Amino acid sequence: MGVTKFLGAFALAAAFGLMASAGAEAQQTQSRLYEVTKSKKLRVCQFPLYYSISFRNPKTGEIEGIDADLAKELAKELDAKLEIVETSFGTFIADLQAGKCEIGMFGVGATLKRAQAVEFSKPYLITNIYVVTRKDSKIKKWEDLDQKGVKTAASLGSYIDVFMKDYLKNAEVISIAPPNTREAELVAGRVDAILTDFPTAIKVTDEFDWATYILPAEKLAVTPYSYVVPSGDQIWLNYINLFVDTIKLDGRLMKYAKKHKLDPIVAP
Numbered sequence: 001m002g003v004t005k006f007l008g009a010f011a012l013a014a015a016f017g018l019m020a021s022a023g024a025e026a027q028q029t030q031s032r033l034y035e036v037t038k039s040k041k042l043r044v045c046q047f048p049l050y051y052s053i054s055f056r057n058p059k060t061g062e063i064e065g066i067d068a069d070l071a072k073e074l075a076k077e078l079d080a081k082l083e084i085v086e087t088s089f090g091t092f093i094a095d096l097q098a099g100k101c102e103i104g105m106f107g108v109g110a111t112l113k114r115a116q117a118v119e120f121s122k123p124y125l126i127t128n129i130y131v132v133t134r135k136d137s138k139i140k141k142w143e144d145l146d147q148k149g150v151k152t153a154a155s156l157g158s159y160i161d162v163f164m165k166d167y168l169k170n171a172e173v174i175s176i177a178p179p180n181t182r183e184a185e186l187v188a189g190r191v192d193a194i195l196t197d198f199p200t201a202i203k204v205t206d207e208f209d210w211a212t213y214i215l216p217a218e219k220l221a222v223t224p225y226s227y228v229v230p231s232g233d234q235i236w237l238n239y240i241n242l243f244v245d246t247i248k249l250d251g252r253l254m255k256y257a258k259k260h261k262l263d264p265i266v267a268p
Contacts, residue, residue, distance in 0.1 A: 031235035032102045042080040045070045045087040045101035051203035052260045053107040065199075066125075067258040068106040069256040074243055088178050090157030093117050096230045103230040103240065107199060109159035111223065121240045123224030123267040124253055129160055130201035131214045133193040134186070142216045145193065146171045154195040163221045164195045182216070186211075197223075198265050206261070215217050224267060249250055 036042050040182075046063060048056040053065040062068075063084060075082035085101040092104050096118055110120040131152070133139045139150065150171035157175075165173045174191060176182050178225035182194035184206060193214075194200075203215040227240050247253040257263040 031233050032229070033233075033236045033239050036078050036080050036102060038061055040080050042071075042075045042078055042103075043084055043085050043101040044074075044084045045085045045092055045095055045104040046071070046106045047088050047092070047178075048084075048086050049178060050106055050199070052199035052262060054105070055203075066260045066262055067107060068250070069259070070124075070247065071105045073252055074103075074240075076245060085264075088157065089161075090177060092157075092228070094227065099211050099227050099230075102229070102236070107197075108228045109223040110226040110228075111159050114159075114228075115160075117231070118228050118232075119222075119237050120226040120228055121237065122244045123226045123241045124244050124248070125199075125225040125257075125262065125265045126222065127198040127225065127265045128219040128222045129163070129216070130196050130198060132195045132201050132211055133214065135212050136210070137192055141174050142214055145214070150193070150206045151191040152193045152195050153185045153191040154246065155182060159221070159223055160197065167220070179198070184219045195223050197240065199260070199262055202261050224256050 046054040046067065048054060048063055050065065053066045054063050056063050057063050071082055071084070072091065084222070085095065087095045087101070087104065089105075089108075091112065092106075092108065095101060096104060107125065108114075108120075110123060114120075131142070131145060139145055144150075145152070146168045148170045150162070152168070152171055153174050153176050154164055155175075156177040158218060161175050173195065174185070176185060182191070182196065185191045186194050196204075205211045205213055227244070229237055229240060244253075254263060254266055257266045
């Protein structure tokens, strides 16, 4: 390549670089961080049927759990009024992309598949798959699970739903969509077990004396739980990452984790 052609190519590459940089800067001026601090309103997507994470108390109507508490802490840091937008594992990506909320805070598993559509913060919890069943169930150990005739339930759209449909070769996995719940299916006897994580396993077995949980011999589908934001807003993602770092360092994460018996799965 001649000198003239080389300089021309270099100038063209530099121009594209400047254009990309300018485009990124222009995008950043419209960050959700600025919008939230200006409007004084923070919209948080939460799934209100998630034990220990974001569960609506039928007596009070209030959402309770670690992310209910931490959403309030985030709103406080932003000096904003908290507004809860109800969502589900099957719809939260569309809700974020449609601008219905600025962030999802409800124990969302950070998976590579989901990361193609949204962005995840640093993890704050790490868990794996549990099975909850009745003490009088035919399922006594993990090996009893993947048998013909066994019916299991998982939340529609959850990473557990996707993983277990591939993992189980003989048992049936039934996807449960709101307002129905896995727990109600188990109580009614329509399924033999529910496929879940540590937060739900601990809460269900604490609340119901007929319930017990089973673990595989080795941890299955170890997954980080993170906060989830729309793609393309690095300033907002940076702020949420700093929030996660801050609540780890100042003890708020552990405080609320202990409150909801989730301290064994707090991310380092």
